Each structure stands twice: as structure tokens, then as C-alpha cells.
Amino acid sequence: MALSYNPLMLDIKLIRDEPDRIKKAILDRGMSAEAADVDGVLDIDARRRALLVQVEELKHERNKASEQIVAMKKDAADTTAITDRMREISDRIKEMDVEVREVDAKLREVMLDIPNVPDDSVPVGPDETANVEARRWGEPPSFTFKPKPHWDVGEDLDILDFQRGAKIAAARFTLLKGAGALLERALINFMLDLHTREHGYKEIFPPILANVETFTTTGQLPKFKDDMYQCQDGLLLVPTAEVPVTNIHRDETLREEDLTVNYVAYTPCFRREAGSYGKDVRGIIRQHQFNKVEMVKFAHPDHSFDELESMIGNAEEVLRRLGLHHRVMLLSTGDQGFAAAKCYDLEVWMPASGEFREISSCSNCTDFQARNGNIRFKPAEGGKPRFVHTLNGSGIAVGRTVAALLENNQLDDGRVVVPPALQPYMGGMTLIE
């Protein structure tokens, strides 16, 4: 009976008030006006409101008549005439309720195509060529020999086993052995300890299967269904901890004084990687299953962009402690995700290929996901609840960190140096050999 429709991505009122700004944002992202139909949204929204006025008028009439019938019954009066009339009105209401529901569904459908509005500080451009380097840390290591790609380093040390990973599961699954498995586990613990003890995050271990509502809040559904592994009972494997952790406070109203809420979670992540068949076929850069430590923040709208700076800084700190050369890229309008208002990528140096590779991505989704998931806070001063801003970022991708360490820290004899920060997590091991 509830006519309110929930998942809207952008604020419909914002589209009503500033349609031109939204249209510009869509073009800046390199999307076509057909792909994200602002005028269509406005049109359907107007129809919806006109319909609501009519049907609510009828409902008002019905409620009044109800009181009247009660009074008449008390006087033992004949109510046939009025009930007959109300029968017709009720039928009409039922029809219109159906119409409203249809229009709501239609509105939701077109709204789902409208992306978040990029922040003013985001460089405008069509794709990654317009990204801006924010800063760079360290120096690329120098080698007296030709550095091997990480898959060769790993296989020669017998710590990565691609053949058996494929035998057990499929291509893009890798078996970690011995010091490789230990390194993976050490990195997870190192990252979690860093973020919980020094960066003020609360540790979470969420479900790794989640339902459709959860996936809808963060925007993976309905648009990216093909990249998700689906299980029975309507559950899906999470592609990142962002999905379950952002949903912790779905349909909740937080207290303003509790913001910012900082969570960090280690989970395995599962991605079908549909449509990336040719890419990164060797090594562990692109896997169907990989481990990731993820940071999630629920922030006050006034501070969310400061929180984004702090979050990317927290991700960078992982690489600094491991001594890995890296740079931070501010993504352009055309390269950032659908839900993001602003996004930094953290890229680590890979000496074998001589390029930087993404190892973390930190986004401020402003109120985009919060509206979807109805995640709000009550202002301490009183007044209506407002939507929080949600942020998420890798802190960082574990498998890619293994790859970076194997390549950057390899010696000419094939052994790999364990960075000091990691040694306590590996039983004092200083060399993988």
C-alpha cells in the first residue's frame, strides 16, 4: 500500500531544480544524453506528481465518507447510497494506485541511468588520458639484471601455482603455496593492524554472500549483474567488501556525533571478469577470486571530501611501509565510477612491465549510495534526518601487493626480500627462497 518508491540514485529534487547541471555532468562523463535521459526523468516525475494529487484527493474523500458511515450506522440510518458511491471511488483508487506504481517503476528505471555528479575539483575529460597525477612517492628500484614478471618469480620459488589453480577451479584461479600463502596472510594481517591500530578504523568481518537489496544499495545491481557470481537462495558472492560493509547501516539513522564511522574489512572478492578475456591473462593481477582489505566511511556531508583525502592517505601508507614506489592519480570525469563524485587511484610500480598498476581506488560517493540504501543521520541540533556520505577504498588489494613485492623485491638469484614491516607477520622471515 505504501506508495513511496525507494531506490533513487540521484536526488530527484536536484534534477528538478538544476536539470542543466545534471546534463552537463552526464556529458562530462562522456555519456550520451540518450543513455542518461534527464528530460525523460523530468517528464515522468511530472506525470507522477499529477497522478498523486488526483489519487490523494480521492483517498481524502474516502476517509471522510468512512467517518460519515460510522455516524450514520450509529443512528441506524440507511447507508446504501453512500457505500454504493464509495464502491466506485474505491475501484477508481485501485486503478490509479496501479498507475502510480507503474509510473514509479518507470521513473526508477530511468533514474538508474543517471550517474552521480562529479565534484568541481574533478578534471573534465573523456577517459584516463585526462587523469591528473596528484603525487608520487619513492623511486623505482634499479636492477643489475632484467627483472622477471611476478608470475615467473612466483613459479620459480614454487609459491604460485597456476596449473593447479586452474585444475582445481578454472583459469584466473591461483594456488598459493608455502611462503606465498604465508605472504598473503601476512599482508592481510599487516594491513588490518595498520588501519585498526593507527588509522582509527573498526574491524569488520562481514558475510561474503549477500542479497539483492544489499547489491542494489551500492549499485552493483541491476546494472552489473553479469560480473557477479550468483548462488542459490537469491544470494551473490561479494565482488568487494564495499558491498556488505556499506550496507551495515542500510535503513538506519545514525547520530551526528557518531560520524565519521570508519570500518575496515578483509574479505575474499569474487568477480566473473566478463568482457576482459584478453587482459592480464598471466599472473595474479586479474583473478576471479582475490583478497582485499577494504575501508568504508560514513561521513558528514560537510567533511566527506576531507575524509576522502584521509582515506587515500591511509591506502598510501600501506605502500610506504612496504617501501613500494607508487603514485596517486585523480581520476577525470570520464574515468570515475558511476556512483563516485570524486575518485583517487593508487598505482604501484611494476618493474617487469615498467608501468604503474592500480592497487587501490578510493571514492567519495557523496549521498548517492546513501539515498539508495536510506542511510541517514539525525542532526544534533534537531531537524530532519539527512543522508550521510559514503566512501570506500581499497586498503589495499592483497594479491596485487604480492605481485608488486615479488617484482620490486626480487634478487638476481630469484630470491625475494621481505620488507621489514612484514617480517614480524612472517615469523621473522627476511627472504623468500
Add this chain to the structure above:
RNA sequence: GGAGAGAUGGCCGAGUCUGGCUUAAGGCGCACGCCUGGAAAGCGUGUGGGCGGGUUGACCUCGUCCCGUGGGUUCAAAUCCCACUCUCUCCGCCA
């Protein structure tokens, strides 16, 4: 997997059998006011959210919807019917 019980506002809890002055009783909590040297007690007032209209800021005001979720019956549903979800108790199975 089997059997049973339950889900009502920030919380507790009545109402459901017997549909309609229920715009959900009562209590607790909270906020403000009175009282007080100050406090407690006492007294009084107020106390959710969504959507929409009123020339869209805020405030105000009017309407509508929300008693786990979704359908149905009816002039009218917290209340009757159906399906589903979740919680609790017991049994079975299990790391």
C-alpha cells in the same frame, strides 16, 4: 529438515477472538516550561518517517501513506484471508 510461538512508535506494552470516534491506550525515556537556594519528586506541554500540494528555501500548513514484507476481501483492515521474510523455543543434523 520437523513442530510450536511471535513481529505494534526511541524502548516496554495494550488493541487482533467480535473490522468502524484508534488522527494506536498506558507506561518508560527524551525535550521544554512551572516549582526549588540547587536538585529530586510533582505538575504541565511536546515528542517518528516517506511522498505530495499550498508561488519548494528554513519555518509553517494541508493531504496522503507507514502496526515485519507483499497481495487479497470490504464502503472501511493493526484487526479477516493467502504467500513470504525474520526472531525465539524444542527436536534432528552439523564445524
